[in-house]
Amino acid sequence: MNMKDIFTKALEEPLKNELSEPQIASLIEHPKHEAHGDLAFPCFQLAKSMKKPPHMIAQELSEVVASQEIEKAVAAGPYVNVFFKRRKISAGILEEILRKGAEYGSNTTGEKGNTVFDFSSPNIAKPFSMGHLRSTIIGQALANIAEKNGFNCVRINHLGDWxxxxxxxxxxxxxxxxxxxxxxxxxxxxxxxxxxxxxxxxxxxxxxxxxxxxxxxxxxxxxxxxxxxxxxxxxxxxEFERVYDLLGIRFDHVQGESFYNDKMTPVVAELTEKGLLTKSEGAYVVETGPGKPPCLITKTDGTTLYATRDLAAAVYRKTTFDFAKSVYVVGAEQQLHFDQIKNVLRKMGREWEKDMVHVPFGLILKDGKKMSTRKGKIILLEDVLKDAISQAEENIALKNPALENKAATAREVGVGAVVFHDLKNERMNSVEFSLEQMLTFEGETGPYVQYTNVRARSILTKARAEGTPQEGLEDDASWAVVKELHEFPDVVRRAWQTYEPSVIARYLLSLASAFNKYYGKVKILENDDCLGDRLSVVASVSIVLQEGLRLLGIKAPRQM
CATH class of the missing domain: 1.10.1810 (Anti-sigma factor AsiA)
Known part of the structure; x- marks a missing residue:
């Protein structure tokens, strides 16, 4: 029961001569203050065509907006604000979550199209450093999110082995x-x-x-x-497998650059046949346009380059997987490289190059500078993960020494702390490495979200029930949580549309915060007519928190 869809439909008839349904939906927003309503529609855009001031349009619309689910519509200056019937809406949302379980928030946008993800890609004969954390966990999260949006995903580790x-x-x-x-x-x-x-x-x-x-x-x-x-x-x-095991990362194919050795010759032959290769200072290049650097295909000694192998890889992946999208989760410094690859493929007549997407991200910095393998200035990812697990073990020994399965829980919490610390940041932001911040389990952290889920599961265990929505709830504390739960499907779509796992991470923090406020204000286990509804809120929160953490590649411990 999508509130935005309900409001859009309610506005569709009175605005049929002014805006299309998608245009109406794109304008709907959340009021800055909850007291002003659940959703708002701004009327600025209508002023010119309707030849009226926005506040007058808002007043007129507020008088004709009607729906079985809308309690009232009011004009607030140039906005039409609506308040929904809380009992009806909350019962519908909670029933949907409990019925669908982990499938809540899934959609069919991808129509089962194959999407190839190229991520992690460490170099052999070098340690798995913190510098490879971002590609690895952003790539895994995006693949999970793509599957949630209806795509079939092929996860490839394109090792730097040549x-x-x-x-x-x-x-x-x-x-x-x-x-x-x-x-x-x-x-x-x-x-x-x-x-x-x-x-x-x-x-x-x-x-x-x-x-x-x-x-x-x-x-x-x-x-x-x-x-x-x-x-x-x-x-x-x-060595890589030890790290991937700690992170819970899986690949469908480990195909390093060497895999394409026998696949480069046909590509170079095609470039030659189509007259695209130009000799430059003994090397062969493809010109990519005025003022742009050429794409180097073979060196003066005849050896191939990264670009040659990426061209061969792109052709192989299209032929093998017939991808709807091919996503490269690679640092922002490689932007020129991918521009060149797409440019060359376009010149070769491969129109599907438009379906290749470079998802860049910022660096992990140490003292404000990029970590350099060549100069030996690196921090090993395995060491960081082990330190995080050790810190989690100390916390458990201090706060819950009787906990069963301490080692497994410490691993889930410690690794979750490292992963969440990265993914809560927008991917284009560079992140300063700080073990202290990474291992802080208080505040906006993975362990905070994990513990909120543990709290919810504990309540359900005490009640010995998951709860069933009956009449729905209308108190402010419950409504705040229900509205957060209602946002999850839209969050899943937005995370994929923007290739941004932080959208999921920030949402989980917001949901956890709303639930913890709810826990502090409401006597959830009070045995009255609304007990089933309150327990359904708790169960729904647990379902969404666990699914959100899964999308980020983070485990949800049953106890902490």
Whole structure:
């Protein structure tokens, strides 16, 4: 029972000569103060066509707006404000949530179209750092939200497992590396070699040439280069899996850049055949327009680049999955790269490039600066997650030492704190790394939302019932919660339309706040005629909180 739809329908007849139904719906808003009504319609836009001042139009509309669900409509200056029949609306909303359960808020916008998500994509032979947290959890949340909006999702981890950097690493390993050291402590040791390489290359540029030569050998299938590459890759995947397991992240396909080795030749051949390749200083490029940098396809030594592999990946994914959308959750600094890829595909006649979407995000900063793997300035994500879990264990030992399944709960709460701390921020905002803030469990945090759900479940356990909406509720405290619950389907749509998980996170904080105020004001378990309705509010809040947390990739513990 969507209140916005009800109000739109009520305005449709009196405004049939002025605005369409979608136009009316787009103008409806929430009053700044709850006392002014449940929804408001501004009349400014009608002044010119109706040749009347907005306040007069509002007055006239307030006298003709009618619906079985609307209690009254009043003019407030240039606005028409409506108050709904609380009992009728609340009973309908709560009945819908309890009937649908976790399906509440789902819609069929996607019409089961395939949507490919390219996210996380760490580089092999390097630690899984905090720098990869954002792509990983934003990508997972957006895939969950897309499914809620009716899409079939294909989750792909496009590993950085090819390129000149592996030639540099092979150069470093063969020059001063030790097999025993790598086997004892694989990723930190390989990382040290990589950092050492760049430090030494500043004084010895010949190392850069040697690194490029090693990558050339790898691309040509050289046995020694291939053996080293596979070893580095296997060790990296073991480390990555530990982190993904902690985060609860899953992929349908792990297809690194190397997966497209045999798929690049047809792309380069097509570019050549269509006369799109231009030789530039020994390399081959595709011009992308006046004043724009060209897209580099092959280097002077014939080796391929990130762009070549991304072109091959795009063609493969369209052919394999016939995607309705292909979403790349990659940092904002890659905007030019994706503009170039789409430009080249457009020149190739691939009209579906318009369905490729780059979802950028800001950085995680340390002391206001970007973390640099090359310079060794990184913070390991696994360490942060373990610190968060440890902090959660301390909190449980202090506040609820008798809790069963302490370790599992601490993991859910600790990891949830890290994930929520990131996702509550708009994705384009850079986030300053602060372990202290990340592990604060009070205030606007994941554990606050998780605990609110635990509180709701505890009430239902005490009542030994989920509740059934009967007459509905009309008191202010109940109505505030019901209105928040009513917003969830719209929040789900908006989060997908804007590719913005923070819309879900901020909503959960708002719902949790409304419920905790309700808990403080109302004697929920009082045995009177409204007990069933109040318990249905509690059960509905728990359903929506759990589903909202799931969309963000966060667990909802039963106890804390």
């Amino acid at each position: 390129g000149t950097q592996f030639g540099k690493l092979m150069c470093a390993y063969t020059r001063w590396g030790a097999e025993d050291d790598v086997r004892k402590c694989p990723i930190p040791t390989l990382m040290k070699y990589y950092v050492d390489f760049h430090e030494k290359a500043e004084n010895d540029p010949s190392l850069l040439e040697e690194g490029r030569a090693w990558f050339k050998k790898l691309e040509l299938g050289d046995g020694e280069a291939t053996k080293l590459w596979k070893w580095f890759r296997d060790e990296s995947l073991k």
